[in-house]
Amino acid sequence: MKKVFKHLVSTVVPVNIENVDTDQIIPARFLKATTREGFGENLFRDWRYDANNQPKPDFILNDPTYQGEILVAGKNFGCGSSREHAAWAIADAGFKVVVSSFFADIFKGNALNNFLLTVQVSEDFLAKIFAAVKADPAAKIEVDLESQYIKIVASGEQEGFDINPYKKACLINGYDDIDYILSLKEDIARYEKSREFNF
Amino acid sequence: MGKTLVDKIWDNHVVVSKAGFPDVLYINTHFIHEVTSPQAFDGLRRRGLPVFRTGKTHATADHNVPTLDQHLPIKEALSRHQVEMLSTNTAEFGVELYGLGHPYQGIVHVIGPELGITLPGMTIVCGDSHTSTHGAFGAIAFGIGTSEVEEVLATQCILQYRPKRMKIEINGQLKKGVLSKDIILYIIAQISAAGGTGYFVEFAGEAIRSLSMEARMTICNMSIEMGARGGLIAPDDTTFAYIKGREFAPKGANWDKALAYWKTLYSDSDAQFDKVLTYDAANIEPMITYGTNPGMGIGITQHIPVVEALDEKEKVSFKKSLEYMDLQPGAGLLGKKVDYVFIGSCTNSRIEDLRLVAEFVKGKKKANDITVWIVPGSKQVEAQAKAEGLHEVFEAAGFHLREPGCSACLGMNEDKIPAGMYCISTSNRNFEGRQGPNARTFLASPLTAAVAAITGQVTDVREWL
Numbered sequence: 001m002k003k004v005f006k007h008l009v010s011t012v013v014p015v016n017i018e019n020v021d022t023d024q025i026i027p028a029r030f031l032k033a034t035t036r037e038g039f040g041e042n043l044f045r046d047w048r049y050d051a052n053n054q055p056k057p058d059f060i061l062n063d064p065t066y067q068g069e070i071l072v073a074g075k076n077f078g079c080g081s082s083r084e085h086a087a088w089a090i091a092d093a094g095f096k097v098v099v100s101s102f103f104a105d106i107f108k109g110n111a112l113n114n115f116l117l118t119v120q121v122s123e124d125f126l127a128k129i130f131a132a133v134k135a136d137p138a139a140k141i142e143v144d145l146e147s148q149y150i151k152i153v154a155s156g157e158q159e160g161f162d163i164n165p166y167k168k169a170c171l172i173n174g175y176d177d178i179d180y181i182l183s184l185k186e187d188i189a190r191y192e193k194s195r196e197f198n199f
Numbered sequence: 200m201g202k203t204l205v206d207k208i209w210d211n212h213v214v215v216s217k218a219g220f221p222d223v224l225y226i227n228t229h230f231i232h233e234v235t236s237p238q239a240f241d242g243l244r245r246r247g248l249p250v251f252r253t254g255k256t257h258a259t260a261d262h263n264v265p266t267l268d269q270h271l272p273i274k275e276a277l278s279r280h281q282v283e284m285l286s287t288n289t290a291e292f293g294v295e296l297y298g299l300g301h302p303y304q305g306i307v308h309v310i311g312p313e314l315g316i317t318l319p320g321m322t323i324v325c326g327d328s329h330t331s332t333h334g335a336f337g338a339i340a341f342g343i344g345t346s347e348v349e350e351v352l353a354t355q356c357i358l359q360y361r362p363k364r365m366k367i368e369i370n371g372q373l374k375k376g377v378l379s380k381d382i383i384l385y386i387i388a389q390i391s392a393a394g395g396t397g398y399f400v401e402f403a404g405e406a407i408r409s410l411s412m413e414a415r416m417t418i419c420n421m422s423i424e425m426g427a428r429g430g431l432i433a434p435d436d437t438t439f440a441y442i443k444g445r446e447f448a449p450k451g452a453n454w455d456k457a458l459a460y461w462k463t464l465y466s467d468s469d470a471q472f473d474k475v476l477t478y479d480a481a482n483i484e485p486m487i488t489y490g491t492n493p494g495m496g497i498g499i500t501q502h503i504p505v506v507e508a509l510d511e512k513e514k515v516s517f518k519k520s521l522e523y524m525d526l527q528p529g530a531g532l533l534g535k536k537v538d539y540v541f542i543g544s545c546t547n548s549r550i551e552d553l554r555l556v557a558e559f560v561k562g563k564k565k566a567n568d569i570t571v572w573i574v575p576g577s578k579q580v581e582a583q584a585k586a587e588g589l590h591e592v593f594e595a596a597g598f599h600l601r602e603p604g605c606s607a608c609l610g611m612n613e614d615k616i617p618a619g620m621y622c623i624s625t626s627n628r629n630f631e632g633r634q635g636p637n638a639r640t641f642l643a644s645p646l647t648a649a650v651a652a653i654t655g656q657v658t659d660v661r662e663w664l
């Protein structure tokens with residue numbers, strides 16, 4: 001099925017931690033699969049389970065109060081390694097949007113390449129979302145890609161977010177980068193010829 | 200107005216640039232390894248596409264390989280499977296593989312430079328964040344995700360937005376006992392693990408110029424740890440001398456042409472950077488990290504910050520980090536008992552690193568309760584170390600030179616630090632669980648690691664020189 005993303009209204013799972021690195025999102029020992037599926041089970045593995053594989057009750061993903069397709073996290077989310085498995089794990093666990101006040105570059109690119117929308121908001125707005133969810137775990141958040149806004153449904157407070165126009169078009173229309181570059185094959189051939197020594 | 204080095208290389212690789220779209224950037228060299236490539240090859244199969252330019256892709260197995268008895272089959276089934284998949288995929292798609300047993304096998308960021316594949320002015324990518332290492336040659340080199348690996352395999356191009364440019368100048372001269380690893384840990388401690396996000400960083404200044412190529416690679420390797428897209432250093436005579444004569448380096452008339460081009464690769468004196476930072480090398484002491492991101496570093500004689508000194512928001516992650524490390528705010532690290540020493544990884548596993556360590560430990564004995572792993576970055580480094588007799592120096596000191604691979608840099612292969620143990624590591628990441636579940640990592644230079652191997656505790660190496 002062709003993936004697209006346009007609009008979403010959902011409750012959220014708040015992970016109020018800063019500098020969540022990709023080794024936390026998906027520890028290296030789970031990177032051994034050779035397909036893209038099944039990583040969701042091990043999302044935040046070492047925060048979710050203790051050494052005996054028992055769920056740690058105080059970690060938010062183990063708390064059934066918090067459900068939804070939007071993951072909200074503290075500043076500098078996705079720092080560390082370039083493993084795309086981090087984006088796969090989040091998407092595979094059923095999330096469609098990640099909200100933070102700051103994303104690491106590579107993670108952001110990887111997420112968007114997998115139709116997982118990253119929404120970067122101000123520190124203030126992020127604090128408001130955390131507060132709204134704390135007050136009411138059933139609080140809903142609306143994300144609209146077409147008009148580029150994110151809204152706390154109950155209070156109506158909203159904020160715009162940036163996304164580059166190319167990626168926006170990809171998400172809305174379900175294109176991907178390879179389709180686009182392959183449409184430029186002649187330009188690539190011309191480029192290669194024009195280099196005297198092409199290393 | 201003049202151009203920065205990044206802009207010169209970038210402009211030279213733009214295939215198509217359209218308003219509102221990312222640039223289509225041509226890639227000269229693509230390195231692949233077993234962890235981030237299987238899904239990319241799968242993608243090609245699903246699309247019915249070949250590898251577009253097979254000769255520009257080089258493969259090796261590094262993350263999953265054991266570092267003892269490499270001639271035997273890999274014990275762990277999933278690791279073995281990934282390594283086997285790499286053999287199958289490269290054979291099917293016609294890509295050269297330096298797999299286990301091959302004299303060129305090693306950590307992907309170690310073998311590229313030593314084989315002369317990595318050259319100035321190139322664009323280089325790999326599905327691995329420490330691809331920034333190759334920037335030491337004056338190349339645009341950066342890590343990519345698996346979808347992008349597929350993209351480069353399919354098209355030899357990648358879609359990218361031009362990064363912002365930062366210049367970091369280190370002036371003056373390094374003090375005794377201070378290595379390039381300390382420079383980069385110092386910079387990251389100054390600007391934080393996110394301070395370089397969105398930038399390509401050019402390292403410059405007298406202290407950088409006076410470094411060897413291998414020391415420069417250590418710096419560029421860790422530019423990703425401040426969040427930067429990549430780091431690079433303008434090529435100079437040190438660079439050219441390092442490259443000359445290497446296996447894949449240009450030869451004869453091609454060398455002359457290449458050299459003439461490489462000499463144009465510097466930032467013009469009137470080039471504009473988006474940000475410039477300047478530091479004095481003399482202020483840098485041997486560094487060590489105390490926390491769980493590489494920005495949490497201090498000079499070895501300094502103390503861990505006190506909680507009150509931090510702003511409200513930082514306090515939570517700071518406390519969590521110190522709890523993980525079982526360390527106290529305000530405490531010093533000198534004298535802290537260490538259980539493991541790991542000298543290796545794409546940051547510090549090259550021949551110069553091993554020579555430095557060997558020279559230091561010669562005639563000394565390792566501490567009783569400490570486990571020391573010395574892991575060369577490649578088969579060639581291993582062979583060179585043996586040719587120079589370094590393995591005998593290590594044996595005499597009570598450690599063993601292992602076989603090449605990523606080893607304890609990441610808890611993916613057999614080499615893991617046990618839960619709760621402290622490891623002084625010359626690698627690049629001290630994240631929770633990076634070296635194994637609940638392992639505790641102190642990042643430091645090879646010299647600081649070597650002295651800890653002898654004393655069994657965190658030690659100021661300057662007192663031993």
Ligand code: SF4
Pocket residue numbers: 261262306307308327329544545546604605608609626627
């Ligand atoms: S040595 Fe460590 S950082 Fe380098 S490529 Fe291997 S796992 Fe990555």
